[in-house]
Amino acid sequence: MAKKTENSGPSVSAQEALEFHAMGRPGKLEVVATKPMATQRDLSLAYSPGVAVPVLAIAEDPSRAFDYTTRGNMVAVISNGTAILGLGNLGALASKPVMEGKAVLFKRFADVDSIDLEVDTEDADEFINCVRFLGPSFGGINLEDIKAPECFIIEQRLRELMDIPVFHDDQHGTAIISAAGLINALEVTGRDMKTTRMVCNGAGAAGIACIELMKAMGFAPENIILCDTKGVVYQGRTEGMNQWKSAHAVKTDTRSLAEALDGADVFLGLSAKGALTTKMVQSMAKNPIIFAMANPDPEITPEEVAEIRTDAIMATGRSDYPNQVNNVLGFPYIFRGALDVRATTINDDMKIAAARALAELARKDVPDDVAAAYQGNRPKFGPNYIIPVPFDPRLISAIPLAVAKAAMESGVARKPILDLDRYAQELSARRDPIASTLQRIYDRVRRQPKRIVFAEGEEEQVMRAAVSYVNQKLGTAILLGRDDVIKENARHAGIDLNKQGIEIINARLSRRNGIYTDFLYERMQRKGFLFRDCQRLINNDRNHFAACMVALGDADGIVTGVTRNYSTALDDIRRIIDAKPGHRVIGVSIVLARGKTVLVADTAVHDMPNAEQIADIAEEAAGFARRMGYEPRLAMLAYSTFGHPQGERSERVQEAVRILDKRRVDFEYDGEMAADVALNARAMAQYPFIRLTGPANVLIMPAFHSASISTKMLQELGGSTVIGPLLVGLNKPVQIVSLNAKDSDIVNMAAIAAYTAGT
Numbered sequence: 001m002a003k004k005t006e007n008s009g010p011s012v013s014a015q016e017a018l019e020f021h022a023m024g025r026p027g028k029l030e031v032v033a034t035k036p037m038a039t040q041r042d043l044s045l046a047y048s049p050g051v052a053v054p055v056l057a058i059a060e061d062p063s064r065a066f067d068y069t070t071r072g073n074m075v076a077v078i079s080n081g082t083a084i085l086g087l088g089n090l091g092a093l094a095s096k097p098v099m100e101g102k103a104v105l106f107k108r109f110a111d112v113d114s115i116d117l118e119v120d121t122e123d124a125d126e127f128i129n130c131v132r133f134l135g136p137s138f139g140g141i142n143l144e145d146i147k148a149p150e151c152f153i154i155e156q157r158l159r160e161l162m163d164i165p166v167f168h169d170d171q172h173g174t175a176i177i178s179a180a181g182l183i184n185a186l187e188v189t190g191r192d193m194k195t196t197r198m199v200c201n202g203a204g205a206a207g208i209a210c211i212e213l214m215k216a217m218g219f220a221p222e223n224i225i226l227c228d229t230k231g232v233v234y235q236g237r238t239e240g241m242n243q244w245k246s247a248h249a250v251k252t253d254t255r256s257l258a259e260a261l262d263g264a265d266v267f268l269g270l271s272a273k274g275a276l277t278t279k280m281v282q283s284m285a286k287n288p289i290i291f292a293m294a295n296p297d298p299e300i301t302p303e304e305v306a307e308i309r310t311d312a313i314m315a316t317g318r319s320d321y322p323n324q325v326n327n328v329l330g331f332p333y334i335f336r337g338a339l340d341v342r343a344t345t346i347n348d349d350m351k352i353a354a355a356r357a358l359a360e361l362a363r364k365d366v367p368d369d370v371a372a373a374y375q376g377n378r379p380k381f382g383p384n385y386i387i388p389v390p391f392d393p394r395l396i397s398a399i400p401l402a403v404a405k406a407a408m409e410s411g412v413a414r415k416p417i418l419d420l421d422r423y424a425q426e427l428s429a430r431r432d433p434i435a436s437t438l439q440r441i442y443d444r445v446r447r448q449p450k451r452i453v454f455a456e457g458e459e460e461q462v463m464r465a466a467v468s469y470v471n472q473k474l475g476t477a478i479l480l481g482r483d484d485v486i487k488e489n490a491r492h493a494g495i496d497l498n499k500q501g502i503e504i505i506n507a508r509l510s511r512r513n514g515i516y517t518d519f520l521y522e523r524m525q526r527k528g529f530l531f532r533d534c535q536r537l538i539n540n541d542r543n544h545f546a547a548c549m550v551a552l553g554d555a556d557g558i559v560t561g562v563t564r565n566y567s568t569a570l571d572d573i574r575r576i577i578d579a580k581p582g583h584r585v586i587g588v589s590i591v592l593a594r595g596k597t598v599l600v601a602d603t604a605v606h607d608m609p610n611a612e613q614i615a616d617i618a619e620e621a622a623g624f625a626r627r628m629g630y631e632p633r634l635a636m637l638a639y640s641t642f643g644h645p646q647g648e649r650s651e652r653v654q655e656a657v658r659i660l661d662k663r664r665v666d667f668e669y670d671g672e673m674a675a676d677v678a679l680n681a682r683a684m685a686q687y688p689f690i691r692l693t694g695p696a697n698v699l700i701m702p703a704f705h706s707a708s709i710s711t712k713m714l715q716e717l718g719g720s721t722v723i724g725p726l727l728v729g730l731n732k733p734v735q736i737v738s739l740n741a742k743d744s745d746i747v748n749m750a751a752i753a754a755y756t757a758g759t
């Protein structure tokens, strides 16, 4: 029976939410130029006089706008804030965080560029007039959080006025996702759509759109009863009615939700918390289907249903129960498909195609690389798995493909796609691999929570990271430091450390102090250290204390580095923790740039490695890449490519390749080669004998300076995200952050330490 999953979604505090939105550049979006703007020539092309040429081309043929401007991949998320989530009418400005959020989800899940627009009026005509003239700027309009019944008028009118898709997500997104879940719930319970009896509680934006789609899919109108705060919407009712409710009024003697539900097969809840009682559920048919989708609290909880019935299929809008019916499963992918065929609209055929594709995905076996998105519990189609989760990486190829096909078949595609197989491949390439990698790391750690020592426990960002680590259910956070200082610093920064899972340890007062000192002395006595030196290090140096905790099994991993240079912190740790037997300790950085993810090594340890060491680094990095879920393709980098230009400095790299040849390693590698040959398929094509099957995803640097300089430049100048250097090859998990690390960087590193503690 559906109950809260063990790994219920991470909870976040109000403070975390505010800090997340405020950190760095306020808000969640920025605009980035896609063309160089460096030279006078660039400016002449991007702006006057060059820009006049596409202007004239578009004036002559409007479809050229898709070739020369952002229009083809740009969706506006537009709201007036009259129904913000379940929070009600809080106005246009207050809706902005939600709309920005939606815009970034478009990008994150389907690589659709998106911008939020908040329109400050509750008047439907004013709103329509504002939006209707924005058509030339966008490939689609996602209306959001506009209350019923104005939302119906606004959407319908804008659909008539505009020649691009206009889609109110609270209506149709919800309808599509719940239809998908329902198709599967009917299958699981052996029901036929045509004879299934449904009651929909809630006759607003979501409720009305849901039953419209259900009818378009084949539900018999007479089998659907709609209810609102006044009870059943029956033919002849006058109180609290509007034309949208009237369209679904049925001939019935039932007047209350309870009466309507007697013997019903399906309950669709799009109303409010607690609207469904256990007594009503009791009266429903065998194997009842209950979708309690009110947010954030459902009409009835899965636990309440489980107490009285074991035969129900249950879904909610929340991530912490099985079967989450959530809009994010739809809108990014639906617009992706619509944009890719330059659809003029999103019609019923496209919506039904999306619903069916979603439903189908849940019926397929979950392959290995997808199982991780399901927190390792490979789900099987059935009562507790009728719909995929938002992190399912198959969504990006399955849903847009179905939507694009339906658009073409229903005649609303302005640019049909000829090669659909190729399109499916292009869609998969839009997936952001690091996001799913990090997600996988977090999910695994949640299943096997770990005790992580946050060595610099008195620092504000470290305390915040520890709180976030615990809030995200990743395990226990140990803050090292003086109790009174930590508490005072936390109080000053407004951080609440009084929660289960956060421990404070003062090295000097710890009862393990003596054991750690003996342990350190044992290791260092022949390296010039007196006992009292070791005592001082254990008392005063948190890296030494933390490393002993991990070495002696009192914690699972360490994160440090905020107050100490990287190499100093590493030297501290290496006094206590050795390399894994047969391994070499190296640093690997994960670089994310323009949808590509590459691993770069060694970014932390070896200053000027010899050939043998470069070969070791390659092996270590390849193993790490595999643990992160990548099939490694290594490029052994140099300034030269296959002997040209000749130079002494490339010889070490050439020799390293020969060493790998002799070792008969089981991953792809080649070199020496320059970075452009490694990363650019066209440059690589100049060397047809190359042994890599595609652009490299692991770059082995010839020396520390080139590794460090290139990753830091990418970060500062190239707008890349760089995670790491991650320490690889140590016998115990230790991660060292950079001096200016933010709390989110520290949590990522703590999670990675915890992840590697389990491998």
Ligand SMILES: NC(=O)C1=CN([C@@H]2O[C@H](COP(=O)(O)OP(=O)(O)OC[C@H]3O[C@@H](n4cnc5c(N)ncnc54)[C@H](OP(=O)(O)O)[C@@H]3O)[C@@H](O)[C@H]2O)C=CC1
Pocket: 083, 085, 086, 147, 148, 170, 174, 201, 202, 203, 204, 205, 206, 207, 227, 228, 229, 230, 240, 269, 270, 271, 272, 275, 293, 294, 295, 296, 316, 317, 325, 326, 327
């Ligand atoms: N899971 C998901 O993905 C989504 C969930 N929702 C949820 O659906 C609910 C409705 O959203 P939306 O349609 O946008 O809102 P609207 O304000 O447009 O409509 C709300 C409807 O619910 C009815 N209603 C409210 N309380 C009750 C009650 N106790 N019993 C019966 N009917 C009730 C209202 O009745 P009346 O007409 O008489 O006022 C109205 O018809 C919200 O809780 C929202 O969180 C919405 C979108 C997506």
Ligand SMILES: CC(=O)C(=O)O
Pocket: 084, 085, 086, 145, 169, 170, 295, 327
């Ligand atoms: C999910 C959503 O879009 C809403 O609650 O408004």
Ligand SMILES: [Mg+2]
Pocket: 085, 144, 145, 169, 170
């Ligand atoms: Mg919404």
